[in-house]
Amino acid sequence: MALPRIRILATGGTIAGETCPGGDITRYRAGVRPVEALLTAVPELGALATLDAEQILSLDSKDMTPDDWLCMLSAACQALADPAIDGLVLLHGTDTLEESAYFLHLALPTGKPVVLTGAMRPADHPEADGPANLLAAVKLAASAEGVGKGVLVVMNGKPHGARHVRKARTSGLDAFESDPDWTTARPDGRFASLARAPLPRVDILPGYAGAPAKLIDACVADGAQGLVLALSGHGSVPSAWEPSLRRAREHGVAILRASRCAGPVIRNANADDDREGWLTAGDLPPPKARVALMLALAAGWDSATRQTCLPTF
Incomplete structure (x- = not known):
């Protein structure tokens, strides 16, 4: 043989x-x-x-x-x-x-x-x-x-x-x-038909005591199309970040809450994701949540599809 x-x-x-x-x-x-x-x-x-x-x-x-x-x-x-x-x-x-x-x-x-x-x-x-x-x-x-x-x-x-x-x-x-x-393990391949075009820029921002909101503004000004927030605890968003995140959303930037801890980050738990238009990462760690968001943006998924699908990756 x-x-x-x-x-x-x-x-x-x-x-x-x-x-x-x-x-x-x-x-x-x-x-x-x-x-x-x-x-x-x-x-x-x-x-x-x-x-x-x-x-x-x-x-x-x-x-x-x-x-x-x-x-x-x-x-x-x-x-x-x-x-x-x-x-x-x-x-x-x-x-x-x-x-x-x-x-x-x-x-x-x-x-x-x-x-x-x-x-x-x-x-x-x-x-x-x-x-x-x-x-x-x-x-x-x-x-x-x-x-x-x-x-x-x-x-x-x-x-x-x-x-x-x-x-x-x-x-x-x-x-x-x-x-x-x-x-x-099971196969995925859900983006296998995606054109091999340059991937949208998605940045990861760490949440830590005293993390400045200016980091958000700088990423958006520099061309980020998505932000993964590697937050503390259950994806807790610092209050000082909220105005900058709202401005980012107004500019069409996708915001995804993840945690620096082991997940999951549950939608609308510890944050009003529906009101703010934020996505949640489920149990995906920030680096992999970034990969998923990049591909979802490249595929042209609308906000509702992202909100439904990303936490289930």
């Missing part, structure tokens, strides 16, 4: 990183090694699948932008449309991996397995985790287990669904976690 064919799309990240001169393993440059070198370092891959690879970006994922998401989306759609390709693996830095995974989860057509992976240690670390993560990602993408789950993430040998995965710690191989278990 022929081995499944898996496309590898590389974007850089720590998995392709190298330690900076001087030998300090806590300092490294991400995205240095080409994808061919990463594959050569894992000879066991040949027993799992027939691979072809493409280097589409070479970034530290802290520098990832929505335009780069569209680059990944285009390459991923091309791969998934190829009848000879059975699954897809994307190599990505860990800092913004959960955002890219969720964007692709919403924007890619469903069907074939799509798995993102990265590393917490650079490629030349004496105990690099990238090779094991790459092996696990290819194994999942080549298996029946990866079908019908939407976009998945594999880190430290553990799969996660894109909807719930998060980088929970700054260091350690177990930096990623998710709840519920990945086996409950």
Whole structure:
């Protein structure tokens, strides 16, 4: 029986990183090694699948932008449309991996397995985790287990669904976690038919003691079409922000209440969302709520559709 064919799309990240001169393993440059070198370092891959690879970006994922998401989306759609390709693996830095995974989860057509992976240690670390993560990602993408789950993430040998995965710690191989278990993950792809045009700008504003309302005015003046409020508690809006938020709404800016805590933020609880015209994020954390709002705005959803659908993502 022929081995499944898996496309590898590389974007850089720590998995392709190298330690900076001087030998300090806590300092490294991400995205240095080409994808061919990463594959050569894992000879066991040949027993799992027939691979072809493409280097589409070479970034530290802290520098990832929505335009780069569209680059990944285009390459991923091309791969998934190829009848000879059975699954897809994307190599990505860990800092913004959960955002890219969720964007692709919403924007890619469903069907074939799509798995993102990265590393917490650079490629030349004496105990690099990238090779094991790459092996696990290819194994999942080549298996029946990866079908019908939407976009998945594999880190430290553990799969996660894109909807719930998060980088929970700054260091350690177990930096990623998710709840519920990945086996409950389901495909989405509700924006798969969306034109690949530039995404509307949506900013995240943190709520904290004394946060100035001028931050809202500055974002609107600079062209933001949406604002995700990463608020305290149950999405509590500071009273001092309310006039600026009303002005923003008058300018057509979409306002979405989220929380810096674990959700959910419930509509019309602790705020009059209907009166103010605010959206609520449900249990989506602010970075993923931003992704969802960007896509909803790009799709031209009206206010009523946004209010109905966004908390259910």
